Amino acid sequence: MGYCFFSTEKVKSQGELTSKYIHNYRQINVENADNSLLHLNEELLELGYDKNGVPKTYNDFFKERIDSLPYYKNHKIRKNAVHAIEVITTFSKGEDIDIQSWKKKNVEWMQNTFNVAKDKKSNIASIVYHADEPGNVHCHAIIVPIDENGHLNASRFLDGSKKLSDLQTSYAKDMEEFGLERGLEGSQARHQDIKKYYAGLNRGIEVDPPKENESALEYHNRILDQIQELQADSMRRRDEADREARRKIDEERIQQRKILERELLTAKSSISTDIDKLYKEKNDTEKEIALLHSQKAQIEKTVHDLQMQVDDFYKQQAFVQENIGKIEKYEYIEAQYRRLLQSDPEQAEMINSLLLAGNSEKEQENTII
Template sequence: MSYAVLRMQKIKNPGALGRHIDRSSNGEISIPGNTDKDSIKNNIHWDKDGKSYTQKEWIGYTKENPLSKRISDEVLRRYKLGKKIRKDAVKAVEYIMTSDPFMMNEIFKEKEVYTSWVKDNKLFLENIFGSENIISMHLHLDEKTPHLHAIIVPITKDGRLSCKSFVDGKKDLAQQQTDYAKVMSKYGMKRGEAGSKARHQKTQAVTRNIQNYVSR
């Protein structure tokens, strides 16, 4: 049985992360070395409102809205405390959701299955953070394994920027991995081993049919 892979990292300064997940920089395409150049056009991106974009459309969108701006704008709009945010504060978190190459390519053979997979991933994150905190999602089909990235700004209902309020240490992360595996069990996955790392293998081309499935 394949492993359900869920990885999270905290973001204090997006740096090069935006170029990687957006596949764009200053209105130009940005191509990581581990991608299939001919498959970049198959990537799908979603903004905060759930609107879907082709890779070409997303490059245009991110020229004015790079990841660093998307994060800072969201914090400025919804942060309600009077005190200044620390420079080293966790301003966002990134999640990566995938499995092994064989499993992911099996999922992406059928529209009904892969649209359901994307929806289940989105709902999983909404149940933890709330839909309002997910500021973008990115389906990468240009690497060797299909996978999702999600960028989340951890703002509480009372307007605090607090990653700890949603993910309080390793125990919470471990529980998330357990819960995620339960959601993914319908696709033939089980909980991944502690410390395992997903390796992206070659993917098949997938059409844009999936793009509107997770739109609001």
């Protein structure tokens, strides 16, 4: 019977998410991957595309998932929050299992284990199957850890040895149908063929038997030389493996640093663009305010002119009213004069002469003044 293996890693930043995406989706040449086997890789749970038809990234999925949660409409993500969990699953090399069914079962287990949010939306960004790397086939899943309360909460799944042990047990239970069993509970081994490891321990070191006529001292010295050679070879292999591991770690750090630098440059460019936009909006607002002040002055002048016209109108109206009274008085006098002219022409003529004389004197007074 073979063994199934399961491991997790916390992804703590957008930069790490980008690095995981680049590796899992082979956006760069992966040194320990065989390019001739790339066609065997498969996206078991698709990440999908945005509205413009551009493939989404892990960062896109993270943002959409957070934006869909009511809690984060008025709450910020904690600075030390775990953004995602990477889950890697595999089994001991050399096991003859139905690989298609195994892939399908892995997807089902991931969905049943990590999709616990009440909004029923998937927490799993994608699941990628790799068959192009040395060792054995395996799956990479990136999970945004949203709990039952709609909060970003990696502790819900990972904190404490019991939770991790329960996850291992749960995964092993689903893998039993493929003839795979759980590794040694409590073991610190990661991604190793446990069956082969224990077999090597039990087998021990095989040594040559004594040669004919070989003394015990000669046999002892020969076997000691062999053991020392084995030890030296083991140390050399260990040192080479250590150097290779350190080199890969350094390369990954350099790659992550480059990614972070690009993200920083992008952020600075975005901030600069936003500042320029704000300055433009400020200038436009100031121009609008100046225009409003000018319009206000024009309106005030128009109101003043209208008030002057109203005052002139009232003066003219008073003048007209005054003249209408005079006209009416004159017409009354003229009517009386005509009646007098008909009834007593002489008296009418006398009154007219007096009026003419009075007007002439008034004109002379006005001339003197």
